[in-house]
Amino acid sequence: xxxLSTPASRTAETPLDAHAFGLLCLxxxxxxxxHAPYQPWWxxxxxxxxxxxxxxxxRQRPGRVPAxxxxxxxxxxxxxxxxxxxxxxxxxxxxxxxxxxLVLKVLESERARDARVGVGFACFTLMAALLFxxxxxxxxxxxxxxxxxLATLRALEPGQPSPAGLARALLPGLGMLGAALPLALLAFVxxxxxxTPLWGAPHAGEARSGLDDRMTPVGFSSLLLDDSPAxxxxxxxxxPPPEQRYFRAxxxxxxxxxxxxxxxxxxxxxxxxxxxxxxxYRVSLEPSRQRVLPVLDVPLxxxxxxxxxxxxxxxxxxxxxAPLDYALRSAVRYRLQPGRAKQAVRWLQxxxxxxPRTVALGRSWHQRYGSDRAAIVRAxxxxxxxxxxxxTLAPAPLGRDAMDDFLFRTREGFCEHYASAFTLLxxxxxxxxxxxxxxxxxxxxxxxxxxLLRQSDAHAWSEVQLPGRGWVRVxxxxxxxxxxxxxxxxxxxxxxxxxxxxxxLQSLRNRWDIVNHWWxxxxxGFDALRQRGLLTRFGVREASPAWLASMLAIGCALAxxxxxxxxxxxxxxxxxxxxxxxxxxxxxxxxxLERRHGEGPRHYLRRAARALPTQxxxxxxxMENYLELRYAHDxxxxxxxxxxxxxxRNFRPARVVK
Amino acid sequence: MRAALRRGRAWAERRLPALVRPRRPEPLPxxxxxxxxxxxxxRFGLGFAVLLLVMLGGALNYANNAAxxxxxxxxxxxxxxxxxxxxxxxxxxxxxxxxxHAVAGRPLELRLDFASQRPRCAVRIDTDTGATAFAMxxxxxxxxxxxxxxxxxxxxxxRLRVWTSxxxxxxxxxxxxxxxxxxxxxxxAESAGPxxxxxxxxxxxxxxxxxxxxxxxxxxxxxxxRHAAWKxxxxxxxxxxxxxxxxxxxxxxxxxxxxxxxxxxxARIARLARWxxxxxxxxxxxxxxxxxEHIDAGSGHAHYVRCMNALAxxx
Numbered sequence: 009x010x011x012l013s014t015p016a017s018r019t020a021e022t023p024l025d026a027h028a029f030g031l032l033c034l035x036x037x038x039x040x041x042x043h044a045p046y047q048p049w050w051x052x053x054x055x056x057x058x059x060x061x062x063x064x065x066x067r068q069r070p071g072r073v074p075a076x077x078x079x080x081x082x083x084x085x086x087x088x089x090x091x092x093x094x095x096x097x098x099x100x101x102x103x104x105x106x107x108x109x110l111v112l113k114v115l116e117s118e119r120a121r122d123a124r125v126g127v128g129f130a131c132f133t134l135m136a137a138l139l140f141x142x143x144x145x146x147x148x149x150x151x152x153x154x155x156x157x158l159a160t161l162r163a164l165e166p167g168q169p170s171p172a173g174l175a176r177a178l179l180p181g182l183g184m185l186g187a188a189l190p191l192a193l194l195a196f197v198x199x200x201x202x203x204t205p206l207w208g209a210p211h212a213g214e215a216r217s218g219l220d221d222r223m224t225p226v227g228f229s230s231l232l233l234d235d236s237p238a239x240x241x242x243x244x245x246x247x248p249p250p251e252q253r254y255f256r257a258x259x260x261x262x263x264x265x266x267x268x269x270x271x272x273x274x275x276x277x278x279x280x281x282x283x284x285x286x287x288x289y290r291v292s293l294e295p296s297r298q299r300v301l302p303v304l305d306v307p308l309x310x311x312x313x314x315x316x317x318x319x320x321x322x323x324x325x326x327x328x329x330a331p332l333d334y335a336l337r338s339a340v341r342y343r344l345q346p347g348r349a350k351q352a353v354r355w356l357q358x359x360x361x362x363x364p365r366t367v368a369l370g371r372s373w374h375q376r377y378g379s380d381r382a383a384i385v386r387a388x389x390x391x392x393x394x395x396x397x398x399x400t401l402a403p404a405p406l407g408r409d410a411m412d413d414f415l416f417r418t419r420e421g422f423c424e425h426y427a428s429a430f431t432l433l434x435x436x437x438x439x440x441x442x443x444x445x446x447x448x449x450x451x452x453x454x455x456x457x458x459x460l461l462r463q464s465d466a467h468a469w470s471e472v473q474l475p476g477r478g479w480v481r482v483x484x485x486x487x488x489x490x491x492x493x494x495x496x497x498x499x500x501x502x503x504x505x506x507x508x509x510x511x512x513l514q515s516l517r518n519r520w521d522i523v524n525h526w527w528x529x530x531x532x533g534f535d536a537l538r539q540r541g542l543l544t545r546f547g548v549r550e551a552s553p554a555w556l557a558s559m560l561a562i563g564c565a566l567a568x569x570x571x572x573x574x575x576x577x578x579x580x581x582x583x584x585x586x587x588x589x590x591x592x593x594x595x596x597x598x599x600x601l602e603r604r605h606g607e608g609p610r611h612y613l614r615r616a617a618r619a620l621p622t623q624x625x626x627x628x629x630x631m632e633n634y635l636e637l638r639y640a641h642d643x644x645x646x647x648x649x650x651x652x653x654x655x656x657r658n659f660r661p662a663r664v665v666k
Numbered sequence: 667m668r669a670a671l672r673r674g675r676a677w678a679e680r681r682l683p684a685l686v687r688p689r690r691p692e693p694l695p696x697x698x699x700x701x702x703x704x705x706x707x708x709r710f711g712l713g714f715a716v717l718l719l720v721m722l723g724g725a726l727n728y729a730n731n732a733a734x735x736x737x738x739x740x741x742x743x744x745x746x747x748x749x750x751x752x753x754x755x756x757x758x759x760x761x762x763x764x765x766x767h768a769v770a771g772r773p774l775e776l777r778l779d780f781a782s783q784r785p786r787c788a789v790r791i792d793t794d795t796g797a798t799a800f801a802m803x804x805x806x807x808x809x810x811x812x813x814x815x816x817x818x819x820x821x822x823x824x825r826l827r828v829w830t831s832x833x834x835x836x837x838x839x840x841x842x843x844x845x846x847x848x849x850x851x852x853x854x855a856e857s858a859g860p861x862x863x864x865x866x867x868x869x870x871x872x873x874x875x876x877x878x879x880x881x882x883x884x885x886x887x888x889x890x891x892r893h894a895a896w897k898x899x900x901x902x903x904x905x906x907x908x909x910x911x912x913x914x915x916x917x918x919x920x921x922x923x924x925x926x927x928x929x930x931x932x933a934r935i936a937r938l939a940r941w942x943x944x945x946x947x948x949x950x951x952x953x954x955x956x957x958x959e960h961i962d963a964g965s966g967h968a969h970y971v972r973c974m975n976a977l978a979x980x981x
Contacts, residue, residue: 142732165788167799188742195738
């Protein structure tokens with residue numbers, strides 16, 4: 009027997025004990041850590057020590073932080089947020105304000121009620137951290153961040169055995185979340201998604217590194233070092249061979265001496281295409297903040313919600329802010345605009361006053377080969393191949409006449425330099441040419457049967473117009489470094505990449521990518537459209553929100569029933585003899601022979617035997633059996649126990665004789 | 667506001683007998699089961715629901731499925747906590763209640779014996795005046811509760827509200843325990859008054875009046891030197907003195923209801939209670955005569971309890 013009794017007055021007034029307060033601080037610290045990557049460093053650097061100080065201070069001498077300290081801190085927080093973001097509304101400033109207020113709440117937490125409010129608020133800020141990045145790892149870490157929150161709430165309940173270690177405090181929360189997971193998944197699948205946001209279009213302000221409608225050497229080299237996934241492509245049928253894995257994003261016509269730029273000419277129709285062989289595929293694109301949808305060279309059509317532009321570039325109506333899936337077909341053997349182009353002159357244009365030596369070289373080719381454009385292209389490629397050019401991701405800086413410097417002085421660079429110089433040479437030689445940027449190569453994931461393209465697979469190549477064949481893709485980088493096309497930028501660059509991109513680690517990361525792919529496909533990309541198509545397989549064409557809601561209600565009811573079954577389940581006492589006696593009691597009670605309060609089994613069954621004279625002997629035998637089973641042995645023999653239970657089951661009380 | 671609430675509750679109890687059924691006094695043991703456990707969200711639970719709705723709205727608006735998943739997880743955990751709260755009370759059994767002794771006006775100690783097959787946490791019991799919280803490691807647990815008393819006599823046990831908001835404080839599962847048992851409250855003794863009649867040898871009896879040596883004990887400062895047991899002391903380290911048996915020459919007190927010269931009923935009881943207390947403190951033998959009851963002379967705690975109980979039971 010134990011005796012544990014603690015006086016407790018009203019719940020809300022209960023002061024916080026040190027254990028619960030420590031857990032609260034841990035919860036808040038985790039919420040801060042989740043937001044740290046998305047907030048200015050000084051905010052985290054100010055809030056975390058403040059939290060640590062408060063934790064120490066309360067351990068030594070419980071008491072609120074006085075108002076003369078708290079109010080200036082509040083003003084300071086608001087000022088800092090406004091100074092940094094210019095407003096307190098929006099995602100980033102809102103989050104900064106929220107974590108600041110959270111720490112201030114801890115400063116004044118003295119009662120159980122304060123701690124509860126703090127925990128609720130911490131849960132909210134944890135969720136807000138997911139608005140900045142919803143990768144699988146981030147989500148898992150945030151979900152684990154709920155553990156201290158749940159542990160705090162548990163610790164706030166009075167009347168528990170004395171607190172154990174941290175792990176023992178956190179573990180029950182894990183069990184709770186595990187038990188809650190099925191219902192959570194059910195709700196996740198069936199909660200009707202919104203087609204359009206209810207308020208403020210969730211524009212994600214910050215620019216992402218990625219392809220862009222302007223190509224400059226500096227921008228491109230940073231891209232080649234970023235190996236976050238850009239897109240994943242799964243093909244209907246076998247994947248195309250590596251030399252055909254060119255994904256077109258932008259076509260750039262204008263060169264200003266510094267970089268290439270794509271012309272915004274929405275009115276221009278796409279070039280006519282004669283496809284000899286085409287391939288169907290499906291792309292899941294990571295958010296790019298751009299409207300362009302990279303497609304395998306050369307697309308037959310634009311997917312729904314997007315339009316095809318000049319250069320057969322596919323543009324979506326909205327910038328891609330969330331993972332996007334689209335399916336389409338592309339030609340892999342084709343003739344693109346084999347006839348005469350109307351404005352061939354725009355693909356011959358050269359910037360005035362730039363790169364005189366390059367232009368002179370091109371003109372000399374024109375004089376030598378005349379209108380044999382294929383010979384001109386071969387001349388340029390053999391120049392790159394044999395002219396002592398080197399592929400590097402860290403080329404020497406170039407001067408004002410960048411292409412002259414590159415071609416005749418430094419002779420080192422990456423795809424951007426080669427494509428740019430090649431196109432310039434072609435134009436000078438009278439061959440219509442343009443630069444195409446996009447992705448090339450990628451990693452074929454054999455387990456997931458998809459092609460992963462990272463930002464580092466960004467590539468630039470050229471297209472020249474040959475008579476009778478139309479636009480033909482020429483990749484001058486391949487002339488210098490064929491591995492670039494076969495293996496990707498990392499292999500081509502040799503040892504110039506960060507350690508994380510090397511060898512076995514890279515292959516490990518490529519394999520791990522499949523998990524991210526599943527996460528993106530299954531969780532992040534589960535939008536209104538996919539939700540409606542969810543039950544197509546089961547004959548439901550279009551799942552309307554009302555239908556989804558009713559499914560959700562049914563599912564919740566089922567889950568509730570299961571939960572209730574668990575909650576109501578009682579282990580039928582460990583002693584079968586006792587359970588059998590209870591059964592006997594129930595049967596006798598139906599005949600009006602209820603066991604009286606405090607009546608022993610012997611007396612009760614005797615009384616029953618008197619009331620049922622026809623079954624007198626049977627009842628007496630049962631009673632004796634029972635007493636023997638219960639009290640004669642420590643462990644009743646299984647055989648007689650079975651016999652007793654069977655006898656009870658077969659016993660049917662007769663009508664009582666009054 | 668509060669008065670209106672109370673009136674509303676009284677009305678509900680009158681009109682809805684199902685609500686009242688578990689509140690009537692019942693014989694022990696009382697086992698809590700699903701028909702008598704109620705669950706309501708706490709104020710924090712309601713706030714938390716609003717928070718979840720806000721989170722849901724945010725996640726849906728920003729089309730952020732990770733946040734939605736987290737919100738669903740939290741919501742499902744909250745729903746599971748409701749079942750956990752129910753399970754904390756379900757199957758809890760109040761086996762017996764043992765009451766201590768207390769005079770009117772002083773708090774009475776109640777010991778509630780609870781039985782449970784599995785461990786439980788944070789079970790709380792509220793009465794009108796106090797509250798307690800306890801954990802049950804499994805098996806039997808005794809909880810001590812103090813009950814305020816007013817006047818002497820049988821005090822029916824109040825209705826106890828047993829509740830819990832374990833594990834997250836979002837839901838409150840509660841039930842009524844109304845044991846049909848009464849405890850006896852002793853009368854309060856008057857603060858001062860005359861000694862009982864017939865106790866002429868007033869004043870404390872002198873010690874060492876007896877002749878028989880009862881025991882030997884160590885010398886204490888102030889003992890008369892003529893009591894020293896010299897022979898015995900020689901065989902010991904310290905000085906021993908003879909302890910003489912207390913004289914039994916003091917007279918038994920015969921406390922009699924009819925010989926208390928007070929007009930008031932309760933004042934008589936208070937005086938008798940004081941005499942009983944004095945007699946008990948002095949270790950006397952005493953008897954008590956009350957209207958309709960006579961308790962023979964005796965001594966010791968059991969005797970005292972018997973007499974006080976008889977006094978408390980007087981009409």
